[in-house]
Amino acid sequence: MNNTDKAPLKKLLAVFAHPDDESFICGGTLAKYASEGVDITLVSATRGEMGRRMGNPPYLNRESMAAAREMELRNACDSLGIRELLFLDIRDKTVEFVDENNLTTRIANFIQEVDPDVVLTFHEKLGGHPDHCAIGKATTAAFQRTEQRGALYFISFGEAMEHPERYGYSRKDVVKIDVHAHFDAKLAAFRAHRCQTEIDEWVWLPDHEAKARFGKYEYFLKADRASEVKTDGF
Ligand SMILES: [Zn+2]
Numbered sequence: 001m002n003n004t005d006k007a008p009l010k011k012l013l014a015v016f017a018h019p020d021d022e023s024f025i026c027g028g029t030l031a032k033y034a035s036e037g038v039d040i041t042l043v044s045a046t047r048g049e050m051g052r053r054m055g056n057p058p059y060l061n062r063e064s065m066a067a068a069r070e071m072e073l074r075n076a077c078d079s080l081g082i083r084e085l086l087f088l089d090i091r092d093k094t095v096e097f098v099d100e101n102n103l104t105t106r107i108a109n110f111i112q113e114v115d116p117d118v119v120l121t122f123h124e125k126l127g128g129h130p131d132h133c134a135i136g137k138a139t140t141a142a143f144q145r146t147e148q149r150g151a152l153y154f155i156s157f158g159e160a161m162e163h164p165e166r167y168g169y170s171r172k173d174v175v176k177i178d179v180h181a182h183f184d185a186k187l188a189a190f191r192a193h194r195c196q197t198e199i200d201e202w203v204w205l206p207d208h209e210a211k212a213r214f215g216k217y218e219y220f221l222k223a224d225r226a227s228e229v230k231t232d233g234f
Contacts, residue, residue: 013116017131018048019073026145035083041084050092056198079188096134107142121123123154152223161219183211
């Protein structure tokens with residue numbers, strides 16, 4: 001961590017929908033870049049208070065859930081090395097219903113404040129959940145509106161982007177990050193999201209068995225398909 005004195009600080013801004021998106025989908029990559037001295041800010045649109053999992057056995061309710069999940073997310077951020085956590089205070093499962101222009105403006109303000117080298121968010125069509133798609137759409141619009149100097153990447157699930165042609169993309173649109181050296185941090189982040197992962201027995205197996213469930217790579221889509229400038233996150 002001392003080797004960052006001379007190089008200019010690189011910054012990453014991740015804009016996601018729920019506590020756990022950052023850990024479950026791209027925790028290894030966030031941990032990797034944090035360990036290399038990248039300054040990471042995470043914006044979570046909601047506190048995930050409408051999640052169906054409420055602990056195992058259930059110990060949360062709709063009233064206690066937001067605070068519990070916020071605390072879990074703070075712990076996950078510590079595990080991954082995310083320096084700053086911000087919330088948009090949108091109610092879980094309603095991101096698609098908030099005023100789109102207003103949401104775009106709020107995210108654009110974050111982009112201008114942070115001035116990131118890389119923005120990470122969901123693909124507006126491949127997000128897999130209405131909240132994911134809505135935050136991805138607004139973040140993409142915000143990125144375009146600010147004419148940001150950095151690069152925009154979309155997160156993707158598991159190994160789906162081993163076959164980008166299935167989604168209308170080609171291999172050159174995909175960035176594949178080897179995260180195996182950061183499985184400890186990723187596992188700690190999974191466990192930090194206790195009320196969501198308690199029911200998944202594999203998460204609580206001995207470390208080496210749990211880590212064996214992680215894929216070696218996490219995959220990202222470059223937002224601008226015409227651009228061939230960037231070949232890895234930075
Ligand atoms: Zn989510």
